[in-house]
Amino acid sequence: MKTNQESLELRAHSAVPWVVGSILGGCTGTPLVIKATSSWYREIELPNFTPPDKIFAPVWTALYGTVGYVGWAIHNAVGWKSFALRFYAFHYVLNLLWAPLFFGLQRIRAAQVLNFFLLASLGSVMAAFLSISPLCSILLTPYFAWLSFATVLNGAICRLNPTVKGYNEAMLQAGIQRLRAEAGKRAGL
Template sequence: MKDAPLLTGAARSLFRLVACFALCYVIAAIEGAATAPQIAGWYATLAKPAWTPPNLAFPIAWTILYGLMAIALWRLWDRAPASAARRSALILFLVQLALNASWSPVFFGLHAIWAGFAIILLLVGTLAATMWQSAKADRIAAFLLAPYLAWISFAAALNGAVALLNS
């Protein structure tokens, strides 16, 4: 007699969904821990362009974006059929997530504005590649990452402007 799988299809899918949310929000917590202590101090002293959003916009946007990222990752892991595109999309997703996780500790923690700018430019490129591969595996996953790419592109422009204004 063959052993029964540990999780049924629906339970496995739910487990994967929870794991994706946990992973994304752990990254959010790392980002927040590096960022929050610097907002009222160091960040407040920086020259910023007039189009800088209010500080409250950032945690609201990121909470939504991490949720969309988690669902996109879940769709790639759980819903997309096995393929080279799916494998590439998952690898690229994890690479962009690592870049995302490194930005705040570098920019806010180390006060390394230019290094943060280099990281966020790599993040934009890696995220675009993630979306490209995701679209081949699961179009909805790629679509769910579009607001994230828009926000990261805006953040890259903001990071670049802050770097220039404070050089």
């Protein structure tokens, strides 16, 4: 028979794949973020409340870790057949689309729309989790707060870099960076 300590250790180990998987999933957009923040993102207007770049990685790592832990806890409580857990997974996939949309495609307005869907879906997930595990719902509160801030930040970037005839300053700056890189390659021939 397992002791309480052994049971706790087993449960903690089974949460590790969820936590690590969530963090690694969150890292899928990192190459796009790094490329953008070293090129076109530096050239667009940003609001004065934009945090330093070095803040984002630790915050998102902690948040994705929490999201993974919460997913594991809810899965242990109700399993995959639960609508709440499936909706949680849907929200997570939506979240992973944001960085490619904003940083990869420079679709800052579309990313803003996605932010509103993310807030609504996260609020729904938190409400659904309340009846399963109030603690899990509460653990998602910092994520909701950060996502709210990110939505305000994205909205301010949209206002400072308006889209006109399908183009915005982010797209223009990304195009200039591509042309500079191409010119550099050709000049080196």
